[in-house]
Amino acid sequence: MSEQIGVTGLATMGASLARNFARHGHQVVAHNRTTARTDALLAAHGGEGDFVRAETMEEFVAALQRPRRVMIMVQAGPATDAVIDELVPLLDEGDVVIDGGNARYDDTIRRAAALSTTGLHFVGCGVSGGEEGALLGPSIMPGCSAEAYALVGPMLESIAAVVDGTPCCTHVGSDGAGHFVKMVHNGIEYADMQLIAEAYDLLRLRLGMTPAEIGEVFAGWNAGDLESYLVEITAEVLGHVDAGTGRPFVDVVMDAAEQKGTGRWTVQSALDLGVPVSGIAEAVFARALSGHAEQRAAAQKVLAAPAGGGADIEDRDGFVEAVRQALYASKVVAYAQGFDQIAAGAVAHGWSIDLGALATIWRGGCIIRARFLDRIRQAFADEPDLTTLLTHSYFRDAVADGQEGWRRVVVEAARSGIPAPGFASALAYYDGLRAERSSAALIQGLRDFFGSHTYHRVDRAGSFHTLWSEEG
Numbered sequence: 168m169s170e171q172i173g174v175t176g177l178a179t180m181g182a183s184l185a186r187n188f189a190r191h192g193h194q195v196v197a198h199n200r201t202t203a204r205t206d207a208l209l210a211a212h213g214g215e216g217d218f219v220r221a222e223t224m225e226e227f228v229a230a231l232q233r234p235r236r237v238m239i240m241v242q243a244g245p246a247t248d249a250v251i252d253e254l255v256p257l258l259d260e261g262d263v264v265i266d267g268g269n270a271r272y273d274d275t276i277r278r279a280a281a282l283s284t285t286g287l288h289f290v291g292c293g294v295s296g297g298e299e300g301a302l303l304g305p306s307i308m309p310g311c312s313a314e315a316y317a318l319v320g321p322m323l324e325s326i327a328a329v330v331d332g333t334p335c336c337t338h339v340g341s342d343g344a345g346h347f348v349k350m351v352h353n354g355i356e357y358a359d360m361q362l363i364a365e366a367y368d369l370l371r372l373r374l375g376m377t378p379a380e381i382g383e384v385f386a387g388w389n390a391g392d393l394e395s396y397l398v399e400i401t402a403e404v405l406g407h408v409d410a411g412t413g414r415p416f417v418d419v420v421m422d423a424a425e426q427k428g429t430g431r432w433t434v435q436s437a438l439d440l441g442v443p444v445s446g447i448a449e450a451v452f453a454r455a456l457s458g459h460a461e462q463r464a465a466a467q468k469v470l471a472a473p474a475g476g477g478a479d480i481e482d483r484d485g486f487v488e489a490v491r492q493a494l495y496a497s498k499v500v501a502y503a504q505g506f507d508q509i510a511a512g513a514v515a516h517g518w519s520i521d522l523g524a525l526a527t528i529w530r531g532g533c534i535i536r537a538r539f540l541d542r543i544r545q546a547f548a549d550e551p552d553l554t555t556l557l558t559h560s561y562f563r564d565a566v567a568d569g570q571e572g573w574r575r576v577v578v579e580a581a582r583s584g585i586p587a588p589g590f591a592s593a594l595a596y597y598d599g600l601r602a603e604r605s606s607a608a609l610i611q612g613l614r615d616f617f618g619s620h621t622y623h624r625v626d627r628a629g630s631f632h633t634l635w636s637e638e639g
């Protein structure tokens with residue numbers, strides 16, 4: 168199957184996707200606001216396939232056969248709106264506009280609604296995998312109507328990563344569904360990285376291991392259940408030595424993490440949906456804390472460390488294994504929470520999202536690709552109505568088997584003053600979820616006391632209010 172697509176916006180991601188389309192036999196009409204970028208792409212890679220150079224937007228649109236397929240690969244936000252505004256008057260009914268940028272899903276909902284009034288299709292398309300993924304096969308999350316998917320789905324599937332013969336691209340749902348799940352994907356990525364960083368910190372500070380030694384531990388973990396792109400590259404980054412200084416690379420990097428915003432959006436959305444994504448939230452907050460240089464400098468001078476928390480750990484191998492268990496169990500929790508958010512988002516926005524299909528397309532191409540996602544795919548195949556991943560027999564048993572190590576690590580972190588918010592909050596979530604009675608009963612009592620907010624009883628139906636001053 169070879170078709171034609173127009174790509175406008177040929178910076179890192181756009182150029183890589185354009186090349187990917189061309190390498191798969193599709194004709195690519197290439198356009199960029201600044202023509203020099205188009206020329207650079209064609210000069211360097213024009214021989215990889217059938218490229219058509221378009222200098223102006225008019226030329227670009229004229230070179231495309233109807234129904235036209237136009238992929239926009241420019242910065243999210245106002246730049247995307249500007250390009251849409253420029254394109255729309257030039258297009259005809261039935262043409263398809265695909266936004267492959269990192270748009271906010273609410274912007275995508277707005278744009279899809281606006282374009283539908285003009286008879287154009289709009290596809291909000293999440294693309295994960297960075298530059299390499301875009302070129303060699305990303306994970307693609309399109310949100311659009313079934314009609315639009317029929318026009319662009321096969322092309323997108325043809326350039327996606329492939330795992331076990333299945334392309335990492337699926338029709339996620341309508342309008343903003345694709346960008347919504349891409350957002351949560353990025354949030355999960357934040358949580359995953361935070362947990363990895365905590366594992367590293369504990370091994371380094373508690374066992375005194377070197378970064379290179381810890382890199383080897385991660386390489387070993389990558390041969391087991393934790394096998395994933397992020398664990399694999401953690402081993403590489405930890406083993407890397409800074410050429411200039413000869414020091415471990417991690418030691419020459421400033422310890423203040425940056426963020427582009429998708430983790431924060433995920434948490435904002437989760438707050439609106441009322442879904443506790445504590446793993447993602449802790450990751451976002453940990454990054455924020457790392458960036459508060461002034462507060463950290465002031466605190467380092469005066470805040471007390473725990474007394475006597477640093478006794479040597481005798482069974483070093485046992486502790487390494489406990490950290491692995493903490494990492495795996497916390498990861499299960501973070502993913503369970505992320506999938507909960509997607510399920511809640513689907514209900515709130517009227518999207519029909521197949522969670523198993525999503526786990527399937529995240530197995531390859533994207534940053535969170537992992538063996539683990541095949542387990543999640545299997546869990547939803549076994550139990551399509553699963554209310555939380557944690558109760559599926561595989562994950563339930565995996566967490567149960569690792570919980571002793573998990574608890575040991577959280578205790579050890581607290582006792583020795585090593586921050587492990589991801590591990591600790593995941594454990595609190597796990598215990599909160601399985602508790603027979605939650606402490607919220609007392610909260611309801613307090614709310615009724617000070618605000619007459621009423622409460623429900625365990626033994627009778629209806630709402631109740633206690634006349635506190637009379638009974639008290």
Ligand code: ATR
Binds near residue numbers: 199201245
């Ligand atoms: P990436 O992350 O892939 O490197 P980006 O920073 O998200 O790219 O987006 C950069 C692209 O958006 C460029 O192609 C840029 O065009 P120029 O090369 O002319 O700068 C494009 N872009 C940004 N604002 C734009 C606008 N208002 N109209 C058209 N294209 C725009």
